Amino acid sequence: MSRSEPGNPKCITGSKEDNGILHRKCAPMDFGASRRAKEKNERYHLWDYESDKNNHTISLSPQQIQAIEILDEDFDPSEFVKWDVNQSPWHIQRDWGVYS
Numbered sequence: 001m002s003r004s005e006p007g008n009p010k011c012i013t014g015s016k017e018d019n020g021i022l023h024r025k026c027a028p029m030d031f032g033a034s035r036r037a038k039e040k041n042e043r044y045h046l047w048d049y050e051s052d053k054n055n056h057t058i059s060l061s062p063q064q065i066q067a068i069e070i071l072d073e074d075f076d077p078s079e080f081v082k083w084d085v086n087q088s089p090w091h092i093q094r095d096w097g098v099y100s
Contacts, residue, residue: 021066025049026058027075032091034059047080056080 026046033040043059051058057080077099085099094100 024058025071027077027080029057029080030091035088047075 024046026048029045029047031044032042034043034045037043037059041061043061044065045057045059048056048058077096081096081099090100
């Protein structure tokens with residue numbers, strides 16, 4: 001992942017809560033096993049700009065995502081990277097400066 005690559009993905013996913021399809025504007029965070037979840041399967045970790053909850057991170061298995069559309073908008077990792085990435089590193093290497 002490179003910070004110079006433009007675009008926020010729009011993630012289209014099935015929703016267990018609504019028994020339907022959700023369209024969410026997200027920023028890509030990572031892909032890999034969740035450090036918090038009981039199941040250690042690989043997941044997409046996304047920053048959900050449209051969340052009405054305090055925690056805007058969503059983690060979705062590949063099976064939950066029906067489509068990803070790249071929007072013509074940039075994102076700034078400083079909006080959501082609030083932890084020490086040296087202590088809790090990314091699964092996938094990226095070029096986000098101090099947020100890498």
